[in-house]
Amino acid sequence: xxxxxxxxxxxxxxxxxxxxxxxxxxxxxxxxxxxxxxxxxxxxxxxxxxxxxxxxxxxxxxxxxxxxxxxxxxxxxxxxxxxxxxxxxxxxxxxxxxxxxxxxxxxxxxxxxxxxxxxxxxxxxxxxxxxxxxxxxxxxxxxxxxxxxxxxxxxxxxxxxxxxxxxxxxxxxxxxxxxxxxxxxxxxxxxxxxxxxxxxxxxxxxxxxxxxxxxxxxxxxxxxxxxxxxxxxxxxxxxxxxxxxxxxxxxxxxxxxxxxxxxxxxxxxxxxxxxxxxxxxxxxxxxxxxxxxxxxxxxxxxxxxxxxxxxxxxxxxxxxxxxxxxxxxxxxxxxxxxxxxxxxxxxxxxxxxxxxxxxxxxxxxxxxxxxxxxxxxxxxxxxxxxxxxxxxxxxxxxxxxxxxxxxxxxxxxxxxxxxxxxxxxxxxxxxxxxxxxxxxxxxxxxxxxxxxxxxxxxxxxxxxxx
Amino acid sequence: xxxxxxxxxxxxxxxxxxxxxxxxxxxxxxxxxxxxxxxxxxxxxxxxxxxxxxxxxxxxxxxxxxxxxxxxxxxxxxxxxxxxxxxxxxxxxxxxxxxxxxxxxxxxxxxxxxxxxxxxxxxxxxxxxxxxxxxxxxxxxxxxxxxxxxxxxxxxxxxxxxxxxxxxxxxxxxxxxxxxxxxxxxxxxxxxxxxxxxxxxxxxxxxxxxxxxxxxxxxxxxxxxxxxxxxxxxxxxxxxxxxxxxxxxxxxxxxxxxxxxxxxxxxxxxxxxxxxxxxxxxxxxxxxxxxxxxxxxxxxxxxxxxxxxxxxxxxxxxxxxxxxxxxxxxxxxxxxxxxxxxxxxxxxxxxxxxxxxxxxxxxxxxxxxxxxxxxxxxxxxxxxxxxxxxxxxxxxxxxxxxxxxxxxxxxxxxxxxxxxxxxxxxxxxxxxxxxxxxxxxxxxxxxxxxxxxxxxxxxxxxxxxx
Numbered sequence: 001x002x003x004x005x006x007x008x009x010x011x012x013x014x015x016x017x018x019x020x021x022x023x024x025x026x027x028x029x030x031x032x033x034x035x036x037x038x039x040x041x042x043x044x045x046x047x048x049x050x051x052x053x054x055x056x057x058x059x060x061x062x063x064x065x066x067x068x069x070x071x072x073x074x075x076x077x078x079x080x081x082x083x084x085x086x087x088x089x090x091x092x093x094x095x096x097x098x099x100x101x102x103x104x105x106x107x108x109x110x111x112x113x114x115x116x117x118x119x120x121x122x123x124x125x126x127x128x129x130x131x132x133x134x135x136x137x138x139x140x141x142x143x144x145x146x147x148x149x150x151x152x153x154x155x156x157x158x159x160x161x162x163x164x165x166x167x168x169x170x171x172x173x174x175x176x177x178x179x180x181x182x183x184x185x186x187x188x189x190x191x192x193x194x195x196x197x198x199x200x201x202x203x204x205x206x207x208x209x210x211x212x213x214x215x216x217x218x219x220x221x222x223x224x225x226x227x228x229x230x231x232x233x234x235x236x237x238x239x240x241x242x243x244x245x246x247x248x249x250x251x252x253x254x255x256x257x258x259x260x261x262x263x264x265x266x267x268x269x270x271x272x273x274x275x276x277x278x279x280x281x282x283x284x285x286x287x288x289x290x291x292x293x294x295x296x297x298x299x300x301x302x303x304x305x306x307x308x309x310x311x312x313x314x315x316x317x318x319x320x321x322x323x324x325x326x327x328x329x330x331x332x333x334x335x336x337x338x339x340x341x342x343x344x345x346x347x348x349x350x351x352x353x354x355x356x357x358x359x360x361x362x363x364x365x366x367x368x369x370x371x372x373x374x375x376x377x378x379x380x381x382x383x384x385x386x387x388x389x390x391x392x393x394x395x396x397x398x399x400x401x402x403x404x405x406x407x408x409x410x411x412x413x414x415x416x417x418x419x420x421x422x423x424x425x426x427x428x429x430x431x432x433x434x435x436x437x438x439x440x441x442x443x444x445x446x447x448x449x450x451x452x453x454x455x456x457x458x459x460x461x462x463x464x465x466x
Numbered sequence: 467x468x469x470x471x472x473x474x475x476x477x478x479x480x481x482x483x484x485x486x487x488x489x490x491x492x493x494x495x496x497x498x499x500x501x502x503x504x505x506x507x508x509x510x511x512x513x514x515x516x517x518x519x520x521x522x523x524x525x526x527x528x529x530x531x532x533x534x535x536x537x538x539x540x541x542x543x544x545x546x547x548x549x550x551x552x553x554x555x556x557x558x559x560x561x562x563x564x565x566x567x568x569x570x571x572x573x574x575x576x577x578x579x580x581x582x583x584x585x586x587x588x589x590x591x592x593x594x595x596x597x598x599x600x601x602x603x604x605x606x607x608x609x610x611x612x613x614x615x616x617x618x619x620x621x622x623x624x625x626x627x628x629x630x631x632x633x634x635x636x637x638x639x640x641x642x643x644x645x646x647x648x649x650x651x652x653x654x655x656x657x658x659x660x661x662x663x664x665x666x667x668x669x670x671x672x673x674x675x676x677x678x679x680x681x682x683x684x685x686x687x688x689x690x691x692x693x694x695x696x697x698x699x700x701x702x703x704x705x706x707x708x709x710x711x712x713x714x715x716x717x718x719x720x721x722x723x724x725x726x727x728x729x730x731x732x733x734x735x736x737x738x739x740x741x742x743x744x745x746x747x748x749x750x751x752x753x754x755x756x757x758x759x760x761x762x763x764x765x766x767x768x769x770x771x772x773x774x775x776x777x778x779x780x781x782x783x784x785x786x787x788x789x790x791x792x793x794x795x796x797x798x799x800x801x802x803x804x805x806x807x808x809x810x811x812x813x814x815x816x817x818x819x820x821x822x823x824x825x826x827x828x829x830x831x832x833x834x835x836x837x838x839x840x841x842x843x844x845x846x847x848x849x850x851x852x853x854x855x856x857x858x859x860x861x862x863x864x865x866x867x868x869x870x871x872x873x874x875x876x877x878x879x880x881x882x883x884x885x886x887x888x889x890x891x892x893x894x895x896x897x898x899x900x901x902x903x904x905x906x907x908x909x910x911x912x913x914x915x916x917x918x919x920x921x922x923x924x925x926x927x928x929x930x931x932x
Contacts, residue, residue: 064702065583075584117531118541123897204670204898205755229900236530289671431589432670434695 028381031461038314039385039452045308046389046448047441055447056440058086059292059300063435067290069283071327072104072258076284080263083283083299083324087265090307092322094268097261100337102327104258105129107287108251111137112195112224116237116244122230125207125288125430126250127179127196128330129214130223137249138162138193138222144231144238148178151185159190162246166231169201172425176210183223184215193222193248197231200425205229208429209286211330222250260284262334263324267306269458271317276347277458278321278338279305279355279450282328282403289433293424297443298357298400299324305451316459318352325403328358329429335403339410352464353457354407355415359400361438361446362419366393367453370401371413375464379415382456391417391449413464415453417446494847497927504780505851505918511774512855512914513907521913522906524552525758525766529901533756535749537793538570538724542750546729549749549765549790553731556773558788560734563727566803568793570724571595573753574717577603578661578690582703582710588696591673591754591896592716593645593662594796595680596689603715604628604659604688610697610704614644617651625656628712632697635667638891642676649689650681659688659714663697666891671695674895675752677796688716726750728800729790733772735924737783742813743924744787744804745771745821745916748794748869755899759890763909764823764866765790771917782925784818791869794824795895801869805876818930819923820873821881825866827904827912828885832859833919836867837879841930845881848922857883857915879930881919883912 281298285291747764751757
């Protein structure tokens with residue numbers, strides 16, 4: 001106890017010293033002063049109780065009435081229509097939809113029954129884009145492995161079995177490889193199906209879905225996620241030499257591509273209307289949970305940031321374009337279609353910045369930026385004005401920016417917001433991604449930080465050098 | 467940021483001052499010194515890697531092979547037999563089973579379909595002892611209420627409806643009243659079934675079961691738990707004036723009482739074998755999850771505490787009796803049968819203490835005691851010797867002591883262990899009560915704290931005054 005308290009004390013003091021040292025390190029450039037008052041106004045408005053209630057009910061409405069927004073579904077198109085109509089009602093200057101053809105994968109009925117020392121139906125969720133099983137399902141012995149390396153060594157055992165990837169979460173980027181590639185790797189060794197330990201640090205018997213990819217060689221085999229709990233249970237039974245089988249049934253199928261839409265609303269710029277700051281999130285979601293943090297929150301936060309500007313009568317020099325991209329979860333066809341549109345109409349080069357929120361609308365901590373050093377240096381002083389929201393750091397490299405990825409890969413500067421993502425992967429792609437996981441004031445702060453950053457970027461004299 | 471750090475600093479300093487002030491406040495009595503070396507040995511043994519591996523695999527084995535230990539099930543009796551045989555193998559002096567007749571409730575198939583702005587099957591779990599629905603289920607409009615008081619005002623609306631108790635968690639004792647009484651209250655107003663927001667502070671679409679009680683007046687109506695997420699969703703839809711129905715189907719039924727057993731192992735006392743310290747947890751669980759923290763952990767921890775004494779060749783003056791009580795979850799018939807046994811054989815008065823672990827085997831913090839002030843004063847100095855495990859406080863009032871409740875109500879001193887229960891109600895009575903929720907070293911510390919406390923209480927010269 002004493003030791004712990006001493007640590008706490010030393011830690012506090014060192015933090016105090018550090019934060020004193022960094023404060024006032026750089027003198028802000030003079031142009032930042034022009035935005036001081038506007039920034040304060042935007043933050044105040046975002047945190048004003050009436051606005052907080054409005055945005056919270058807007059978020060609740062979107063996710064209560066249109067919770068399962070999977071590409072190809074009617075519910076997704078209804079959500080897009082609802083957003084379109086509400087942006088018109090808000091008085092956006094231009095509101096329109098861009099047609100996008102999207103993959104149309106459907107889950108249908110699915111189940112998993114365990115047969116080991118005892119038999120029981122287990123929690124599972126089919127992975128996006130997986131093929132289904134025959135109607136009677138597949139029953140086979142399971143083989144549990146902890147890594148690609150272990151599988152390599154034991155791949156001669158895989159013939160005719162169902163391979164269970166029991167890989168503990170390290171980082172998302174690392175662990176998600178087993179979701180993306182697991183089925184193809186297992187299939188090449190003769191496995192008849194595969195199961196994935198859900199990609200998460202923590203589980204309450206929570207299976208996580210997400211998209212997979214089949215390599216061109218090898219048969220596509222059915223692939224589903226199980227829970228962390230059951231993966232560890234199977235591992236322990238295997239370590240004790242138990243024989244185990246599972247009976248996997250999946251009705252999943254890929255239908256012909258369907259028509260969907262990016263939904264777009266604009267606040268026209270006062271002086272350089274042809275120059276664009278594009279911001280948004282993705283309006284589609286998986287077919288479980290309500291897709292609240294992933295990514296209704298990102299859509300609502302960017303949209304509300306611009307609605308606040310309108311409410312305050314603020315019109316920046318450049319045009320701000322809010323986009324609800326479609327099909328982020330299983331194709332990114334919305335992001336690609338947007339890139340194609342601006343490449344074709346010649347407006348690509350006129351973009352000042354692309355900004356996306358898709359890593360949870362939790363407590364804001366700062367921003368991540370991908371672009372030139374000169375642009376980074378221009379943006380950094382803005383942090384002084386977003387700081388009251390908690391967004392205090394600008395770092396290199398953006399997170400949660402899949403939909404603007406196609407733009408960024410062509411050289412456009414991109415930005416995402418950094419939030420407290422401690423629990424992000426607990427809920428990610430699960431039926432626990434629901435409204436209660438968010439904090440109203442944190443979302444309001446995300447809106448405030450976004451409004452300040454985006455207003456300034458859209459209004460500043462300087463073009464951001466690419 | 468600065469403000470927050472300053473608070474942290476001031477808080478740390480104040481804690482340091484406080485903890486310095488309390489250290490060395492009371493001089494320990496001389497007899498405590500006799501136990502100093504033994505206590506150190508027990509703690510060292512409990513935290514020894516080989517013993518930790520042994521107890522952890524024992525806990526895993528019990529809950530992997532016998533996860534669904536509901537009263538009346540074969541799996542419960544198999545678990546009891548397994549514990550019986552393993553206590554013999556450990557070399558306990560006496561190992562036996564006490565016959566107990568227990569309620570035999572079975573869940574069978576159950577489901578809940580929501581029909582509101584959209585239709586979807588929802589997560590649910592039937593509550594223990596609930597009656598079932600007719601085979602075709604019950605479909606009716608729902609009525610969401612937030613408290614008994616609100617229901618009182620609106621009870622005229624309940625006729626023919628399904629009442630949804632959307633009551634946020636405050637304390638378990640307070641909120642669980644809606645689980646215990648909710649069906650009867652709704653039934654008296656003419657409701658045809660009832661749904662309960664699960665009793666928890668946090669949910670990942672996790673329904674919680676638990677036992678209910680039907681009052682003698684009014685028809686028993688089916689009663690099931692839904693998730694926090696869905697209860698809040700229904701509330702929001704109701705607040706917006708939406709019409710909602712649910713279709714509830716439950717195959718639950720109460721079968722004739724079944725034969726179960728308390729399982730008992732003894733370490734015979736060296737000088738006063740007729741005097742008894744009874745310790746244990748409950749071996750039964752619900753039929754979902756693996757009943758790891760509730761309460762395989764309590765059973766294993768008390769059992770292992772005594773096994774360690776045997777391993778170290780420690781034999782206290784009094785007999786220590788380890789009990790795996792049956793039927794804690796839906797009847798407490800095991801705890802009552804034990805009381806009846808010791809009342810009948812005249813050994814009740816010879817009990818020195820009853821000790822139970824049933825509030826999670828998380829990081830130990832101390833003990834709770836129900837008994838005379840004199841006994842409390844005698845026990846308090848022991849905390850100095852359990853302190854290295856983290857168990858530093860003795861407080862009045864015991865938690866997690868339902869099975870020894872019948873003994874305590876007859877005047878026997880009772881004790882429970884206090885642990886870090888921050889997440890206890892997240893997992894309580896859910897399918898997320900699994901091995902991964904526990905920390906091996908924390909369980910070892912619980913065993914260490916229990917071993918020290920119980921060895922001393924069983925060996926000390928003094929009888930604890932009742």
